[in-house]
Amino acid sequence: MFGRKRKARRAIGYRSIPMTLADAMPGREYRILKINGGHKLNSRLYAMGLMPDEKFMVYTSSRGGPMIIVVKGSRFALGRYMTGKIIIEEV
């Protein structure tokens, strides 16, 4: 379901929906724009180095599943709840 929606979006070239980490492709570099978590979760992610403005590489992604990214020299696995909450843009 998730995947189909994304495909459709890409086909129309609809860009005003913000891109989330869930849409990121492996091997590319992105920048974090915003994290839509509660303040508790946000503080935690900031402490792990996941901050707005931070650039990162997407390492592994499986559609709808968890993914691995590399931020500040550390690799993190993020579940799909998380990936939908992190707004990004391609660098």
Next chain:
Amino acid sequence: MKKSMIIALAGNPNSGKTTIFNELTGMRQHVGNYPGVTVEKRSGELDHKDYHIEIIDLPGIYSLTAFSEEEIVSREFILESSPDVVINIIDSSNLERNLYLTVQLLELGVPMVLDFNMADVAKKRGMKVDKKLLSELLGMPIVETIGPRGDGIDELLDAAIGVVQRKDKKRIEISYGDEIENELEKIISALSRDFDMEKGTGSRWFAVKLLEQDSEVEKRLRGIDEKKFQNLKEAVTNSINHINNIMRDSTEVLIADSRYGFIKGALHEAHEEADTDNTDITEKIDSILTNRFLGIPIFALILWLMFQFVFTIGKYPMDWIGIGFEKLSILLNSVISHQLLRSLVVDGIIGGVGGVIVFTPNIALLFFSIALLEDSGYMARAAFVMDRVMHRVGLHGKSFIPLIIGFGCTVPAYMGSRILENKKDRLITMHINTFCSCGARLPVYILLAGTFFPAIAGNIIFSIYLIGIIFAIIMAKVLRATRFKGEMEPFVMELPSYRIPTMKGILIHTWERVWMYVKKAGTIILAISILMWIMFTFPIISESEYSEDYILQMDELQRSHEAGDITEESFLSEISIIEGKMEAEKLEFAVAGRAGKFIEPVFRPLGFDWKMVVASISGMAAKEVIVSSFGTLFSMGEADETSEGLQEKIKANYHPLVGYNFMLFTLLYFPCLASMAVFRKEAGTKEMLFQMAYTIALAWAVAFIVYQIGRLFI
């Protein structure tokens, strides 16, 4: 007389903190729990120069927010117990991220030493640090260590003592920029006015935490004065809104930004990052182990190897221990002349405690394997690989590990649930673990499936295991939707670099677990064993209360044997039949038998008679005991799951439907009292009682439905 001091170790997960702790304290460690939480408290002692030092290993954390129990515990410890020095252990190859915690510790105002651990890795990557300059910028000494080799440990302790002895305490303060500083100023004034706080490091920390909307700090202030807190909270909210409006960004981001800014500034001056290619070995290994297609098969293979290791190799020492207890029983049988005392020691204590001790090799090998997987860095990958599958069930990727262990023995499975940091995830995993049918239940299935469905016994047993897994999935969903509601813990986990684990670390870890297990066998399980023995022994039937005069029958047999009327062989078999009948009547007369008969009506709708009830009660001690209980109940004397006499008796007494139903019931109710003792230790009394109550209720309900529907077809 040595002076005493307390050192706390703090650091990110995967910073090599545990290795440093092991190097410092060796085997002189103590593991406990922080009050009220399931976070482990590790401490140890050592002597260095004039000091007797107590070392507390705080849990691995990324920051001092109130995000997890670990963070709260660490913070409370530093605030309440005020250690003399905090040694902050840092992964030298990842300074920026690791120093984020340092900055927060700095703000707490504790005397600190920085330990740049894994200095060799950083050097290999070509990183250069001006330690002297950085140490000045941060206001604390820096020592380089290489954990697994023990390099720099003495220097670390020297530096810690140096910090304690130094009088002038220099404080470095992080500036958050004018806007935030103005608001901090206001909050600090309010704190000193309404909560009698001295202006200084302490109140500044509270003020920053209030701006971060830290729930624990709010709770603490509310506890001091509810009304004044409300006023303060209002002022803080105004401050936050003010900052957000002017800076057009959230306060948390701004605060975190300032901290990283401070770190970057310091590193910019004192640190040189080499431009080497960072494609290291970890990346190469990960491209295989976390591969979309290979990840799960590799994980399955590793689990299979682990099982082989634990149960195949473990079988030998298990057999030795089993033989040892057997020999001990025989010895004690001949040494103790008092009949009742002998029965207590041999049947009750050795039978019960021995049955638990026998599993020690398994436990040791299992925790050895887990420590190996954890310390090498693979565990995090396993969780990643399994997360997608487990997520569908409402569980965490890591839950898979204890669940798999549960097919062997539920006791280590409950202990293994500790790898789940989140309490809800951990409790759900523990509550469904019983449905992963443990090894002790297999003899029961073999007996009953072999009795009623000899041609398809394998399929029948497989169906029981499958039903167990289905119930695990259903109950995980039900529990997630009811008792452990709320959004799942977001899955964010660092994947540490792969490294070769140190033998010392693994052995210490394994030893701790094994010792905990053995201690349990010596205390709570001993008590349960004695209790069960009492239930199955008292009140003792007197000769006149037997339904037949067995003594007379035995005398007659003896006489005809002596007269040569019957052969030796038939004499012995006749005698053992009579002894079997006596055993059965003894049991029927004892509390357990009476209880079985008393509650039989409750189990009638399941098709069970009182013997099945008694067998199930005895199964609470350990499920394999059900088989030997059936033996006693059907006057078969010593019997195991393959004895034909017992199978015939059971077949004559029950319909196959009841037999299958009994297997289901055995599958579903909680594993055993020993496992419940561990459950209580891990999750508390309330959760343990819930586990017992709901599994019995579920077992009853399922068996009821199966029997009542099945009855329509027979």
